[in-house]
Amino acid sequence: MGSSLRRALPLLLLFVPLLGLAHDVTSADQELLRNGGLWAYVQVGATHMLTGYDHLLFLTGVIFYLNSFIDILKFITVFTIGHCITLIGATYAGITADEHLVDAVIALSVLYKGFENLGGFEKFKVKSPHLLLMVGLFGLVHGFGLSTRLQSFDMGKEQVLAKILCFNLGVEVGQVLALVPIVFIITLSRKHKQFPAFYKAVNWYLVLAGIGLFAYQMYGYL
Amino acid sequence: MTFELKFYIKYNNHYLFLLVYLISNFLYMRKLFLLLLFVLLCSHDLYIKMESYFLQPDQEASLSLYNGTFEKSENLIARDRILDASVIAQGQRRAIDPEQWKDQDSTITQLTFTTGEAGTYVAGVSTKARNIALTAENFNSYLEHDGVLDMLEQRKRDSVLGKDAVERYEKHVKAIYQVGETKTDDWSTVLGYPIEFVPQANPYEKYSGETLEVQLLLDGKPLSDQLVYAGYLKGSHAHDHAHADGEHSHKSEKTHTHTSGQQLRSNDQGVVVVQLPEDGIYYLRTIHMTRVTDSDELTHWSKWATLTFEVGHEHGPDTHTHDHDIPTWVFIVGSLLIMGVLFLIFRKKN
Numbered sequence: 001m002g003s004s005l006r007r008a009l010p011l012l013l014l015f016v017p018l019l020g021l022a023h024d025v026t027s028a029d030q031e032l033l034r035n036g037g038l039w040a041y042v043q044v045g046a047t048h049m050l051t052g053y054d055h056l057l058f059l060t061g062v063i064f065y066l067n068s069f070i071d072i073l074k075f076i077t078v079f080t081i082g083h084c085i086t087l088i089g090a091t092y093a094g095i096t097a098d099e100h101l102v103d104a105v106i107a108l109s110v111l112y113k114g115f116e117n118l119g120g121f122e123k124f125k126v127k128s129p130h131l132l133l134m135v136g137l138f139g140l141v142h143g144f145g146l147s148t149r150l151q152s153f154d155m156g157k158e159q160v161l162a163k164i165l166c167f168n169l170g171v172e173v174g175q176v177l178a179l180v181p182i183v184f185i186i187t188l189s190r191k192h193k194q195f196p197a198f199y200k201a202v203n204w205y206l207v208l209a210g211i212g213l214f215a216y217q218m219y220g221y222l
Numbered sequence: 223m224t225f226e227l228k229f230y231i232k233y234n235n236h237y238l239f240l241l242v243y244l245i246s247n248f249l250y251m252r253k254l255f256l257l258l259l260f261v262l263l264c265s266h267d268l269y270i271k272m273e274s275y276f277l278q279p280d281q282e283a284s285l286s287l288y289n290g291t292f293e294k295s296e297n298l299i300a301r302d303r304i305l306d307a308s309v310i311a312q313g314q315r316r317a318i319d320p321e322q323w324k325d326q327d328s329t330i331t332q333l334t335f336t337t338g339e340a341g342t343y344v345a346g347v348s349t350k351a352r353n354i355a356l357t358a359e360n361f362n363s364y365l366e367h368d369g370v371l372d373m374l375e376q377r378k379r380d381s382v383l384g385k386d387a388v389e390r391y392e393k394h395v396k397a398i399y400q401v402g403e404t405k406t407d408d409w410s411t412v413l414g415y416p417i418e419f420v421p422q423a424n425p426y427e428k429y430s431g432e433t434l435e436v437q438l439l440l441d442g443k444p445l446s447d448q449l450v451y452a453g454y455l456k457g458s459h460a461h462d463h464a465h466a467d468g469e470h471s472h473k474s475e476k477t478h479t480h481t482s483g484q485q486l487r488s489n490d491q492g493v494v495v496v497q498l499p500e501d502g503i504y505y506l507r508t509i510h511m512t513r514v515t516d517s518d519e520l521t522h523w524s525k526w527a528t529l530t531f532e533v534g535h536e537h538g539p540d541t542h543t544h545d546h547d548i549p550t551w552v553f554i555v556g557s558l559l560i561m562g563v564l565f566l567i568f569r570k571k572n
């Protein structure tokens with residue numbers, strides 16, 4: 001029992017940042033944005049990333065697959081560039097879509113990552129798509145999701161571009177804050193003899209969470 | 223083309239009929255267009271509009287005079303038209319310096335200011351009366367378009383729909399906004415305008431789903447049996463991202479809904495009960511019009527009033543969740559459970 005607990009500890013630690021900062025993006029954020037100036041946009045961007053479990057699940061899936069720090073840096077950079085493009089571009093241009101539909105596609109990205117990490121493509125004897133390209137593409141989708149959420153707030157008429165950039169900055173800050181413990185725990189867990197079980201458990205969970213979130217968002221849309 | 227038409231007229235009665243029909247149709251459309259243009263240009267409500275009515279202490283903010291509709295201002299307000307412009311806070315009434323008003327985009331007169339201490343604030347603007355001469359047709363259209371239905375009915379009853387009018391009109395507008403969290407009693411201040419709305423409770427202690435009683439005063443006395451219209455722009459999600467330089471703008475149709483509005487009639491105490499169904503910026507408007515019988519110049523006198531304020535929802539521990547998201551804690555607990563079970567299964571398998 002004691003050893004089970006020790007093994008389960010990394011899992012719990014993985015979610016400590018979420019538990020500590022759990023705070024849904026709400027009308028309270030709207031009031032903060034109304035009255036808090038540009039700093040409020042940084043704050044809400046960071047909060048949204050830290051509590052946006054769909055973004056974090058995808059990133060967890062990406063990191064699980066990678067072994068070296070250089071690879072992690074490369075993939076996270078591509079993901080960041082992708083989401084910056086759509087977050088800034090779509091918000092500034094006023095391009096938006098139904099939040100449920102966008103979140104449903106993001107849920108599929110989580111499902112995709114778990115499926116890929118479990119060797120799903122190999123099992124079906126299908127060549128898996130280019131990893132970096134897919135991360136970049138999903139980065140664009142996640143950025144559009146962030147943009148849709150940002151556009152659901154009343155941003156006022158002044159300093160619109162500065163507000164978008166500040167929100168984006170907040171998202172990056174939130175991403176770094178979330179990534180540090182995730183990378184740390186996954187790196188540590190690799191040395192553990194139960195890592196294969198942990199790897200499978202987390203990636204199967206990503207598949208299930210992706211399906212569940214997709215169904216939930218589609219239900220919301222319909 | 224002229225030759226062809228002459229040919230048709232000469233040789234074919236059917237084409238003659240068609241020609242007459244087209245000409246009369248064109249004239250009718252032109253008349254309709256001019257009438258519509260008149261209504262759009264002449265009937266201008268005046269509102270005090272703010273980007274947000276929830277502000278923080280010592281925050282820079284602006285209020286705009288919207289002369290047109292609540293959504294679009296068509297004209298500036300000349301400074302010499304402003305009889306009174308005041309802000310009431312902490313029990314004190316301060317006049318707004320006329321020099322502080324700035325013109326924006328040739329359609330909006332705007333005041334930039336810094337808020338003071340926390341409290342519920344009132345801003346009011348009263349304008350000088352002006353006269354306008356209208357043909358009977360234009361006058362009737364304006365009465366219908368602007369909801370001055372009692373006067374229109376009276377004209378019908380008196381069989382004077384064909385009479386032209388010279389109307390004196392004056393506008394008196396108020397806005398109530400909240401600075402910080404502290405609620406103060408200034409919302410109930412009567413500014414002493416010829417016509418004005420006075421809420422019977424602090425709008426910032428009301429929340430969506432509730433109602434707000436508002437009293438209408440004419441020359442300081444309750445005005446009963448008066449038509450009042452109340453509308454709102456939905457929610458804190460109201461979008462209008464127009465950049466200051468005008469190079470880009472967009473609106474979210476989903477969130478920027480203009481409601482058809484409530485048509486209310488004041489009771490014996492001059493009170494109307496306004497429904498506050500959703501979060502949003504609410505605006506009340508009324509036009510009180512009387513016939514003038516003792517003047518050679520005027521036939522009618524109207525007094526216009528508007529009131530604007532914003533309504534949010536009550537903040538309780540259960541209201542801070544996104545409408546369609548799973549609460550984060552539910553997601554985390556559920557995720558840990560699923561992953562724990564999966565981990566145990568795969569460990570056993572290994």
